[in-house]
Amino acid sequence: MTPQKQLHRPTNPVLVLDWGGVLSTPVQDAFDSWMAAAEIDPKSFMRVMREFHNTADSPLHRRERGEISVSELEEALAPQLCTLAGQPVSADGLLAKMFEHLKPNPAMLQVVELARENGWKTAVLSNAWDGDHYDPDLMAQFDAVVLSDLVGVRKPDLNAYEAVIKALGVEAGDCIFVDDMRRNVLAAESAGMQAIQYEPGVEAQLTKLITNGATSEVSGVDPRGLHLDRLTDYLRTELGSAVVALRPELLPGGRSNISYRLDGGNLGPLVLRRPPLGHILPTAHDMGREFKLLTGLASVGYPVPQPIALCEDAGVIGAPFVLMEFVDGLIIDDAAIASSLDAVSAREASQNLVRCLADLHNIDPVDAGLADLGKPAGYLQRQLLRWIKQWDLTKKIDYPAAGQLITWLQQAVTTLPDQTKTSIVHGDYRLDNTILDPETMKIKAVLDWEMSTLGDPLLDVALTLLYMTESNDNLRNSVPVALGVTTPPGYYTRAEFLSAYCEITNVDTSYLNFCLALSCFKLAAILESIKHRSQAGEQLGRAEHSADLFGDSCNNLMLMGLAVTEGDGVSGLNR
Template sequence: MVELGGDVDLQARGADAEAAARRVEADAADEPADADREQDVEGVGERDAIAEPGHEAAQDDDPTQAPRQRRKGLHPSRCLPRLRDLVAVLLDRQAHGASLRLGPPHEYGRSVTSPEGLDLDAVVPWLRERGLVGDGDVEASRLAGGLSNVTYLVTQGDTSLVIRRPPLGHVMPTAHDMGREFTVLSGMARGGFRAPKPLAFCDDESVNGARFLVMEYVPGRILSSDAAAEGLSVEDAGVLSAELMDTLAELHAVDAAAVGLGDFGKPEGFLARQVGRWRQQWELSKTRDLPEIESLATWLDERVAAIPTGAPWSVVHGDYRLDNCIVDPVDPRVRAVLDWEMSTLGDPLMDLATILVYWSRPGDTLRHEIRFAAFVTDRDGFWDREALVDRYATASGRDIGHLDVCIALSGFKLAVIMESIRKRTLAGQQLGADMSLADGMARATDALAQMGLAMADGEGVAALSR
């Protein structure tokens, strides 16, 4: 509840196991800066759900009443778009733990307490020098969740910005490269792709203890839980399913060289390097012998080696899924794609495979053992996985002949991450976790391994519906 005349600090949700997956992978990764970067972190949702805006009040259509005079400049066609964005901003700030102040303003220029990891006394002058904020109060709040790159909402009046920095504490030398994320966002802006516009990059660690980037704030909804999708109609769920595939096809059509990303990665040998990397990580992370993982890794080695060289490549997001997209607060369309820290140049089918593994449908058994972003797409209206594949193939015009390999590899990668979380939990290194998390991660690892082997047995996309 918000009380008029005072501040209310809305409690942010605690970091969960899904967010922990991001830090586990980041801590394990340490490769040269020009290598593939998808090893840096396995992206998982960092935001809470945002509630649906309320319905507009119905107009009085009593014919006996004289028409009401409208005040100049308040025609609905001009007001509603701004009102929609305002509602989205307020809902998003509430969902992410920001303070909603409805009382008297602060005294001019009063400092606001800095959230952990963001020194406003140092950062605000840096922002002012670049014209990103003016004089007066600046507020900041950490967006809830996430143990990987840390994201803050910075506000001043009706101006909202987002700042991203590496995690607090120890970070591998080449992981969490803010400059790299700024580069890919800049490329997406040049290509007209739907992503937050990058505004500034600070490579001077003395300002805030770490390099950071500033990007625009895009209001909207994050559908990261079943409750977040509560207001989505059956029709809208179907439209959004198509929109996600069309958006992915648009990303993979971006000309990397034309937008300044021609040397952003090494597409040749991409899949083989992925298999080798995650096989090595399994040896470092495993808490038990799991023959299914060994069998899956062997199958992947053989199948990847059989894929012809010179396969088409593109910019790859690295963690493309529903809850890494900002959805318009009214229309079922994607306003922006978030979390580009794992992006590189590689096989575009890995992005399709990732969203298929995270997708869920009623009747799934193995998928529901993996509690991350579960049940959102179980709702009526969301498409089955086969329909998603067909839509992407049509929209992109790409050959999807080795999609089974990419799905099995995506499942293998996620299984290793789940096992890593289990190992940290058993060792008492996963903050806020108890042994129930270790048990849950074991079930998730087992489920992902079984899904991967079902793909290896030739079951196709249906293997994900087991």
């Protein structure tokens, strides 16, 4: 439930925008339409795209830098594609066909027009494959257009941002940069710009910034995943809320359940959480379970958002949903925010993260009314079976490392201790799933409880260690979740986190390697499902247009799991 980062209006404001996925409709949507029309095998396309994106000197990157021609890229791409019938794909005019279905994004173009009306400069900064898909009449409206193939440098190289700054004759601090790729946003911040990742709702934030807080009329179009009229009726009839004009805002932090902030009623700001729109793993996204968890944990004083209502009637918004209070505070969800804390504050945040997890594992489920939340016996065995099943349902590629890791886990699970500790487990515990008091660094609320149950707390610890980042990580850097969040000075290392947790709980860590390897496998299955929804246009929030960001992350998670099994333990996560 992460609110968008705060932007500040510069003295001489400039709006710098990416083209594909910001000023245009999502690029992946265009590719999907092309593949459907041309009957292209999507596996062949995704395979070559992963290779091209993840190789520094690939034909794609060379084309984006203008080192090779469009036809040379087409000739490199076409032989690696095939149709669903197994036939070759012609290189002739290939890029034009791929981008044929890319259309302008009218909502963002309205923001650009508003910016110009209010005296802002505007610019485009884009990694260009084929200049023909940029509308020349549209590009002529911008003060500067910097295409990578013409300047010889591509994002996220800092020189690309310097090129647009020079073209505009402005300072980096004058610029608000919008891109749909996280890595490009972080690079823009490193270049001295304010930057924000594009997702639905950014237009409203930019409109408010441009107009110094003035807001325009709500369009009346329901946001994806909501039906405002029916939701307003529900709030009025079931909760007695005096809703005047419900104002929803998509909260972009989540990669699974979808969260909206709701304003416009007398209950104060609320948060609505609902399941994802499309591909859902079996047994996942149970809103009733999340509501029960929140209710029980709030009753014993554990820091969670106060639950308000559970609606199981899918006729209201199209799916069951939970309403809860909106908790304001600091969410450390990217490297830039993490680096803004001094070392003392970072250390306090880490200490509180450990204590809060240990406190959760120390709660008696009976006291919280959660004794029937799950079946503790055989928890780790069931988890392994569950994630193998869900990997089989979701996977697009048969990674050899996945088979090797599954074989090891199936053998190792037979050697686990007969009795292990049972507690309430979170199932997705990490720093960016907490809201902190920015003054004290104490945790005000722990978020995202949809995978919580009764189980082995060591698996919670192992997954948290996997989510952490360190400066000497390698494969972990390809996993686009919480990147750089615990890397800056002051934050606990994985070893420090584990040591602090063991000091508080005296937990048995003899089977930690199994839990670490299972966590790598579990996260790979989750990311594969998110990638599936993103490619299908059914993912909202931060991961909406992120399919190409995942690259080899699933395979690399499997390799990290294997590194753990080879005896490296926690240090295997640095592999």
